[in-house]
Amino acid sequence: xxxxxxxxxxxxxxxxxxxxxxxxxxxxxxxxxxxxxxxxxxxxxxxxxxxxxxxxxxxxxxxxxxxxxxxxxxxxxxxxxxxxxxxxxxxxxxxxxxxxxxxxxxxxxxxxxxxxxxxxxxxxxxxxxxxxxxxxxxxxxxxxxxxxxxxxxxxxxxxxxxxxxxxxxxxxxxxxxxxxxxxxxxxxxxxxxxxxxxxxxxxxxxxxxxxxxxxxxxxxxxxxxxxxxxxxx
Amino acid sequence: xxxxxxxxxxxxxxxxxxxxxxxxxxxxxxxxxxxxxxxxxxxxxxxxxxxxxxxxxxxxxxxxxxxxxxxxxxxxxxxxxxxxxxxxxxxxxxxxxxxxxxxxxxxxxxxxxxxxxxxxxxxxxxxxxxxxxxxxxxxxxxxxxxxxxxxxxxxxxxxxxxxxxxxxxxxxxxxxxxxxxxxxxxxxxxxxxxxxxxxxxxxxxxxxxxxxxxxxxxxxxxxxxxxxxxxxxxxxxxxxxxxxxxxxxxxxxxxxxxxxxx
Amino acid sequence: xxxxxxxxxxxxxxxxxxxxxxxxxxxxxxxxxxxxxxxxxxxxxxxxxxxxxxxxxxxxxxxxxxxxxxxxxxxxxxxxxxxxxxxxxxxxxxxxxxxxxxxxxxxxxxxxxxxxxxxxxxxxxxxxxxxxxxxxxxxxxxxxxxxxxxxxxxxxxxxxxxxxxxxxxxxxxxxxxxxxxxxxxxxxxxxxxxxxxxxxxxxxxxxxxxxxxxxxxxxxxxxxxxxxxxxxxxxxxxxxxxxxxxxxxxxxxxxxxxxxxxxxxxxxxxxxxxxxxxxxxxxxxxxxxxxxxxxxxxxxxxxxxxxxxxxxxxxxxxxxxxxxxxxxxxxxxxxxxxxxxxxxxxxxxxxxxxxxxxxxxxxxxxxxxxxxxxxxxxxxxxxxxxxxxxxxxxxxxxxxxxxxxxxxxxxxxxxxxxxxxxxxxxxxxxxxxxxxxxxxxxxxxxxxxxxxxxxxxxxxxxxxxxxxxxx
Numbered sequence: 001x002x003x004x005x006x007x008x009x010x011x012x013x014x015x016x017x018x019x020x021x022x023x024x025x026x027x028x029x030x031x032x033x034x035x036x037x038x039x040x041x042x043x044x045x046x047x048x049x050x051x052x053x054x055x056x057x058x059x060x061x062x063x064x065x066x067x068x069x070x071x072x073x074x075x076x077x078x079x080x081x082x083x084x085x086x087x088x089x090x091x092x093x094x095x096x097x098x099x100x101x102x103x104x105x106x107x108x109x110x111x112x113x114x115x116x117x118x119x120x121x122x123x124x125x126x127x128x129x130x131x132x133x134x135x136x137x138x139x140x141x142x143x144x145x146x147x148x149x150x151x152x153x154x155x156x157x158x159x160x161x162x163x164x165x166x167x168x169x170x171x172x173x174x175x176x177x178x179x180x181x182x183x184x185x186x187x188x189x190x191x192x193x194x195x196x197x198x199x200x201x202x203x204x205x206x207x208x209x210x211x212x213x214x215x216x217x218x219x220x221x222x223x224x225x226x227x228x229x230x231x232x233x
Numbered sequence: 234x235x236x237x238x239x240x241x242x243x244x245x246x247x248x249x250x251x252x253x254x255x256x257x258x259x260x261x262x263x264x265x266x267x268x269x270x271x272x273x274x275x276x277x278x279x280x281x282x283x284x285x286x287x288x289x290x291x292x293x294x295x296x297x298x299x300x301x302x303x304x305x306x307x308x309x310x311x312x313x314x315x316x317x318x319x320x321x322x323x324x325x326x327x328x329x330x331x332x333x334x335x336x337x338x339x340x341x342x343x344x345x346x347x348x349x350x351x352x353x354x355x356x357x358x359x360x361x362x363x364x365x366x367x368x369x370x371x372x373x374x375x376x377x378x379x380x381x382x383x384x385x386x387x388x389x390x391x392x393x394x395x396x397x398x399x400x401x402x403x404x405x406x407x408x409x410x411x412x413x414x415x416x417x418x419x420x421x422x423x424x425x426x427x428x429x430x431x432x433x434x435x436x437x438x439x440x441x442x443x444x445x446x447x448x449x450x451x452x453x454x455x456x457x458x459x460x461x462x463x464x465x466x467x468x469x470x471x472x473x474x475x476x477x478x479x480x481x482x483x484x485x486x487x488x489x490x491x492x493x494x495x
Numbered sequence: 496x497x498x499x500x501x502x503x504x505x506x507x508x509x510x511x512x513x514x515x516x517x518x519x520x521x522x523x524x525x526x527x528x529x530x531x532x533x534x535x536x537x538x539x540x541x542x543x544x545x546x547x548x549x550x551x552x553x554x555x556x557x558x559x560x561x562x563x564x565x566x567x568x569x570x571x572x573x574x575x576x577x578x579x580x581x582x583x584x585x586x587x588x589x590x591x592x593x594x595x596x597x598x599x600x601x602x603x604x605x606x607x608x609x610x611x612x613x614x615x616x617x618x619x620x621x622x623x624x625x626x627x628x629x630x631x632x633x634x635x636x637x638x639x640x641x642x643x644x645x646x647x648x649x650x651x652x653x654x655x656x657x658x659x660x661x662x663x664x665x666x667x668x669x670x671x672x673x674x675x676x677x678x679x680x681x682x683x684x685x686x687x688x689x690x691x692x693x694x695x696x697x698x699x700x701x702x703x704x705x706x707x708x709x710x711x712x713x714x715x716x717x718x719x720x721x722x723x724x725x726x727x728x729x730x731x732x733x734x735x736x737x738x739x740x741x742x743x744x745x746x747x748x749x750x751x752x753x754x755x756x757x758x759x760x761x762x763x764x765x766x767x768x769x770x771x772x773x774x775x776x777x778x779x780x781x782x783x784x785x786x787x788x789x790x791x792x793x794x795x796x797x798x799x800x801x802x803x804x805x806x807x808x809x810x811x812x813x814x815x816x817x818x819x820x821x822x823x824x825x826x827x828x829x830x831x832x833x834x835x836x837x838x839x840x841x842x843x844x845x846x847x848x849x850x851x852x853x854x855x856x857x858x859x860x861x862x863x864x865x866x867x868x869x870x871x872x873x874x875x876x877x878x879x880x881x882x883x884x885x886x887x888x889x890x891x892x893x894x895x896x897x898x899x900x901x902x903x904x905x906x907x908x909x910x911x912x913x914x915x916x917x918x919x920x921x922x923x924x925x926x927x928x929x930x931x932x933x934x935x936x937x938x939x940x941x942x943x944x945x946x947x948x949x950x951x952x953x954x955x956x957x958x959x960x961x962x963x964x965x966x
Binding site: 002003004006007008010011012014015016020021025026029032033036037038039040042043044059063116117120136138143144145148149150152153154170171172175185186187188189190191192193194195196197198199200201202203204205206208210211212213214 | 519522523526538539540543544547551557558559560561562563564565567569572573578579580581585629630631632635648649650651654655658678679681682683685686689690691693694708709710711712718719720721723724726727728738743744745746747749750752753760762763764765766767768769770771772773774775776778779780781782790792796797798799800801
Binding site for chain 3: 252254256257258259260261262264265268280282283284285286288290291292293294295296297299302303306383384387388414415416418419420421422423424425426427428429430431432433434435436459460462463464466467487488490491492493494
């Protein structure tokens with residue numbers, strides 16, 4: 001008997017069943033999986049787009065995320081350059097390929113741009129986000145050929161380009177959007193929810209940032225609501 | 234005042250006092266204080282002679298058989314009273330929450346156990362929640378702090394009731410005990426099976442009590458009180474330890490717990 | 496891990512005398528409890544969410560076979576493999592085989608209590624594979640060659656000085672000579688040393704907080720990002736998880752996530768919550784090429800349909816031990832096996848046997864704080880009492896205790912005899928104790944009087960006085 005059969009057999013015996021759930025029960029279980037419904041969602045996430053943005057920024061600040069607002073995509077290179085000089089970082093970044101359509105060279109020719117999955121020497125990674133979750137000031141990213149997930153974790157600094165229109169109320173709202181775009185019942189290889197920079201309190205409960213992931217998390221927020229991100233083109 | 238309390242007001246309630254073994258054997262003055270308070274609330278009090286113990290020691294030691302036997306006797310002895318009141322959160326919780334589970338496999342006994350459970354209360358919460366008492370007649374002079382015994386707090390939700398009654402007593406200065414909701418380390422047989430761990434826990438409680446500057450610490454369970462008094466006396470602390478009923482009833486002539494006649 | 500639960504009393508005695516440990520535990524007592532209280536207060540829906548989380552898990556357990564089979568199907572759809580392991584040995588063998596298939600030399604590890612439960616590290620080492628703990632707390636105790644003392648902060652029992660000593664001793668091999676004092680410097684040194692190891696590792700092993708039936712995803716929750724570097728960089732990602740971790744949908748995971756971090760550390764969300772589904776996609780240029788989920792039973796199917804079933808709702812937040820007065824007093828190692836604190840006292844007897852773990856369910860005051868803070872409403876004191884009943888039935892309870900309880904019950908069932916015996920005893924004690932009001936020594940009560948005085952009884956019993964007419 002395979003390990004699987006042995007385990008399922010023991011499991012069913014313990015539950016007082018001879019076999020799998022009865023057909024009516026199974027139909028109900030299938031329905032639950034094929035049409036997932038949110039459970040209780042805190043009221044905090046309710047509100048208008050403006051409310052959500054405000055909540056997102058408030059919550060992000062509470063977890064040591066810095067946010068800079070800009071008017072459009074073409075302002076991003078300047079914002080990133082400012083971030084680098086503010087923290088005495090070299091003007092050199094690795095970007096997710098999906099951000100390659102940003103006019104880096106035109107707006108800031110001094111920035112050295114590389115793209116692709118992170119290398120061990122990278123100090124700054126710049127990525128788009130799939131969504132912002134207002135409830136907790138969380139960024140959601142999905143992996144793909146244009147969005148290597150390693151850029152979220154390897155470099156010392158993580159800069160995220162987020163449009164205000166990408167901010168949803170709750171994680172559940174984000175799942176709906178992802179299912180609509182990616183298809184239900186499946187996910188990209190890596191979906192990250194990022195709430196602040198890396199930290200640890202493993203030494204006498206004292207908080208230290210940059211344990212293994214980035215020590216700084218910075219968001220460049222674009223004020224446009226309806227414009228497309230490079231990822232959607 | 235809630236509906237139950239209003240109902241209680243309209244007829245004289247006949248209370249069966251569940252004395253508890255610790256009160257009966259170690260500190261009868263708590264029992265007399267309970268009687269006085271119940272009378273103050275307008276009740277008549279009966280003390281069945283055939284009661285001994287609620288069965289908690291057996292129950293918590295895993296001796297379900299003896300626990301059931303003892304519980305059956307309690308069902309019989311207290312079958313006729315309007316309410317059963319105990320000056321102890323842990324004994325009241327034993328009857329209220331655990332008796333029904335002891336007889337889950339016997340429909341008739343389960344029903345009787347549930348009936349008794351519905352009529353059983355801890356003393357202070359009975360006075361406030363059922364009798365609608367808002368203040369006691371006595372006053373008390375001094376700085377008092379209060380420890381929340383775990384069963385009363387977590388199984389019966391007793392937290393505000395003793396504080397309201399104490400705060401309304403002229404002359405009584407009530408100070409908050411930090412960590413009032415943290416266990417004192419008694420835990421029934423725990424304190425004798427794991428004495429060094431228990432002593433560590435009660436030592437923290439003593440430190441918290443001393444930090445309040447109170448001259449008196451009160452609680453609603455004699456097990457906790459004997460444990461705390463035992464440690465406070467051992468470290469030479471000048472704090473009086475009493476059952477809250479004694480202070481509420483204005484019956485503080487007897488030496489405090491662990492204090493002698495000298 | 497070789498259990499030392501049978502030596503709980505000795506372990507506790509040592510722990511109570513261990514000054515650095517006492518300092519460390521005092522920090523936890525204040526820190527974690529305050530944080531959880533604040534987090535719960537900051538979300539009006541917190542208690543409702545706990546109820547919802549409990550209901551989700553109860554539903555899953557009643558249909559665990561259905562959800563596990565669906566989970567497996569979805570993992571396979573995504574290009575991964577599921578291995579069903581009945582015993583710890585099965586899980587170790589499967590993982591070692593996966594490592595051998597890719598000729599693995601080093602393996603990075605995210606924190607996993609299941610990996611501790613099956614004692615994975617020593618097994619890998621015995622097979623010439625070097626496991627590298629990446630969670631800072633796990634890294635510290637790996638250097639110290641100690642087991643974790645807490646289920647989310649494995650090194651909470653260590654002081655900064657002890658950590659400085661460990662780093663100084665073990666980092667010499669990397670050419671580090673300075674003894675570091677500041678937490679930032681210590682963390683930076685660990686980060687630097689582990690960086691290359693993440694890239695060099697052949698296999699990355701993580702645990703899973705959740706398994707999602709809807710999508711075949713595994714979920715990890717960390718603050719450091721070590722789990723992510725572990726699951727992204729190597730060629731193979733292995734997830735080891737016990738089978739009750741499955742939940743139906745992404746929404747169900749989101750619900751439980753809301754109570755997880757708040758209960759554990761008081762955070763609203765841990766820094767990184769990551770959903771991994773299968774190996775890299777054909778079009779990806781990063782990520783593991785192979786994805787394996789090792790599903791562990793190890794006695795959990797035997798808990799279903801018994802009073803222990805509620806334990807399978809545990810989401811490993813650690814709130815119970817964070818609020819336990821016994822855990823605060825003695826720390827996690829005293830419990831003597833993988834899981835400490837109230838959850839350990841409830842679950843260890845099932846894994847290592849009641850004879851070995853006998854003290855654990857008994858070393859509790861039943862204060863109930865654990866149940867009060869458990870986000871999944873696990874009735875921990877009732878389960879501890881269940882073990883005490885099993886011990887009593889099986890004669891595992893020490894004879895002296897058993898006889899004492901039965902003797903007390905004998906008298907309690909015979910009121911007239913009870914009045915007689917207790918009346919006499921109390922009268923004697925009262926006479927002896929009247930002046931001082933207490934005893935600092937008492938026959939048969941050496942345990943009590945070792946640390947505190949025993950208050951003397953007032954004199955005549957209540958029943959005696961009442962019978963004489965005192966009202």
